[in-house]
Amino acid sequence: MLIDTHCHIHDVETYKFALTRQQAGKKLRRVLEEDPDYGHYPLEISDFTGEKIISRAEKAGIQKMITVGTSDTDSRLACEFAERHDNVFWSYGIHPDEATSVAESGWNCPSLESFAYLVAIGEVGLDYYGKTSAEDGDFQGEQMKLFEQMLQLARDNNLPLIFHVREAFDDFFAILANFPEVRGVVHSFSDTKENMMRALERGFYIGVNGMATFADDFPLPPLERMLLETDAPFLTPVPFRGTINEPAHIRDICAYISKIKGESEREIAKITTQNAEQLFRI
Ligand SMILES: [Zn+2]
Structure with a gap:
């Protein structure tokens, strides 16, 4: 049995967005369609209904999935999706890219006790990639404030966290010093070995996805701290680059890790x- 610990399968709009980004991959998809190991390969947006995604995942041996929220509204969609589908769990989170809009329009801390299938707070964290204070104002201050609120939410509800951290590890660890009891996974880790060591020393798991199959010199954590994830519909693993990702590809990431390890x-x-x-206690 395999688990996809991080995907975004609850919102068909996300898949539509991914599909438009994959125009260049059309040719490859046509080749894959005839792949006997995969049978019919999904080509159209109508192939990405919840039922079809989950049924392909189950056929590939992926029996549990966590669909991850990225904003208050998106998290509620994730919740509804998990309620409708067996073996799907969800997380509540506001992505750091939403920090400016949260700073402008505010955020009402939800009461989470009543939700079923909720297994984590995430994805939350800091993402400084490609941002400058000239263009993005006090994005660091806004992100740090939001991240602290999310950590508080996790602590109050005794839930683990799914962290998204990009080019912000120093601030990330500085904030976490005030939350020594929280547990979690650094999802889609693609930073230095040194920062991976810091995360491991802090007791966190490391989320490994398709990026490991196509990035050079990719640092992998020890197996005892590794979680597999797809981040579907993004970050499709080799040899399916150019197509849309989905939880079924956990099996291909597993095969790749098996070779490397x-x-x-x-x-x-x-x-x-x-x-x-x-x-995640699932
Ligand atoms: Zn994600």
């Missing part, structure tokens, strides 16, 4: 599944 796919699946079950 020199362990069987069964062993990778077993350990990463145990890790996910332990962190």
Whole structure:
């Protein structure tokens, strides 16, 4: 059994967005359509209904999925989706890219106790990539404030966190010093080995996705701290670059890790599944 610990499968708009970004991949999709291992490969937006995505995932041995919220509205969609589908869990989170709009329009802390299938707060964190104070004002201050609110929410509800951190690890660890008890995963980690060590020392898991299959010199955590994720519909693993990602591809990420680590796919699946079950209590 495998678990996709991070995907965005609850909102068809996200898939439509991904589909328009994948125009260049049309040719590759046509080749994949004839792949006997995959049978019919999804080509159209109508292939990405919740039922179809989940059924392809189950066929590939992915039995649980966490669909991740990125804003208050988006998190509520994730919640509704999880309520409608077996084996799908959800997380409540406001992505750091939303910090400016939250600073402008405010945010009402939701009461989370009554929600079923809620397993984490995320994705939350800091993302300084491509931003400048000349163009984006006090984005750092706004993101840090929002991140602290999200950490508080996780602490109050005793939930683990799904962190999104990009080019902001120093501030990330500085803020976390005030929240020593929180647990979580640094999702889609693609930073230095040194920052990975800091995250591991802090007790966090590291989320590994398709990026590992196509980025050079990619740092991988030890298996005892590894979670598998797709970040679908984005970050499609090799050899499916140019197509839309979905939870079924956890199996391909697992196969890749198996090769790199020199362990069987069964062993990778077993350990990463145990890790996910332990962190998210699913
Ligand atoms: Zn994500």
